[in-house]
Amino acid sequence: MSGRTGEIYRVEWLPGTDVLHGTCHCGAEHTAEDPVAMWDWMLAHPQGHGLPGDGS
Ligand SMILES: [Zn+2]
Numbered sequence: 246m247s248g249r250t251g252e253i254y255r256v257e258w259l260p261g262t263d264v265l266h267g268t269c270h271c272g273a274e275h276t277a278e279d280p281v282a283m284w285d286w287m288l289a290h291p292q293g294h295g296l297p298g299d300g301s
Pocket of ligand 1: 273291294
């Protein structure tokens with residue numbers, strides 16, 4: 246991993262499923278069955294992350 250300091254991504258498998266649960270450094274959460282889709286979502290930040298107070 247070569248993420249910049251302060252950008253913390255967490256991805257974990259939900260036990261007993263094929264579903265990935267990811268948490269972005271901004272606090273947004275996302276689930277996906279496809280790891281590629283998960284990383285696409287992560288890297289698309291802030292698109293689709295539902296940031297609180299997102300208005301700019
Ligand atoms: Zn985010």
